Amino acid sequence: MFRVRALSRTLTALYDEELRPLGLRASQMNVMTAVAARGEERLSTLADRIALEPSSLSRILDVMRRNGWVETVTDPDDERARLVRMTDAGNALYAEAAPLWRRAQTRARNLLGREDADVFAELANRSLSRRAP
Amino acid sequence: MFRVRALSRTLTALYDEELRPLGLRASQMNVMTAVAARGEERLSTLADRIALEPSSLSRILDVMRRNGWVETVTDPDDERARLVRMTDAGNALYAEAAPLWRRAQTRARNLLGREDADVFAELANRSLSRRAP
């Protein structure tokens, strides 16, 4: 547990370092990747998909909205819900971030060891899908 | 990377939940375990050992000190340095936390899958020892 947390801190620092030139953080990249992949999506659905509490996601979106990378609109089908979507600026940034992200991935793989990284990803996938009964 | 972070959040929530009756958090348990294992130790050494920035550790220790679980004294051999040690209250709490911790461990192993958990721990160990060149 301590190990997973330490690894999480270490990897986050590594990715943050690579993304710093764009003023983007790992947590935001996480959200951005999810939004970019799905297009418009509800906050709660998104939160669930990336294993974040809605309240945490709400806070992260505040920052991203302030930076003009995403926007949130009220769902016309349910006025309680908010739909999250990328802005043009967000998409542009996302494209810029891709190579930096890949560089971070490479560094992370080197840190973990090339084969171990795959095993790791696989295990994490299984664990996370098993989560949330 | 997202997966490691998600797993870290998930596990942290699980451990926090078990430890909540004692008002203890996973991050604090991490520090407490390290201090209990080593006895008196410098903040910077401790920080390095658990892969935390000194500034982060400093903040965590503030809370723990406020709760009376640890104390920090100036190192007589180097007045810049601070030595961290457990208090009696801290040791008592640590003992109380042990069974809750074990319960959390069990739940975590079930979540990860018994064998996978071992592989995971092993991989994380290797990665972390490889860290910090």
Add this chain to the structure above:
DNA sequence: TGACACTGATTGTATATGCAACTAATATCG
């Protein structure tokens, strides 16, 4: 349809975390 339960999101509060800047103390070098 009107009261009440339920759901989606936000906000209050607290801790965690890290980088950069700063302070205090020690080490180093001319």
Add this chain to the structure above:
DNA sequence: CGATATTAGTTGCATATACAATCAGTGTCA
């Protein structure tokens, strides 16, 4: 020795994260 570089911690600032409480819509059921 004294100026300077280095090192140990702390603090300012910003973000991340979660739980609990709250607010605002929706749904349900008598």
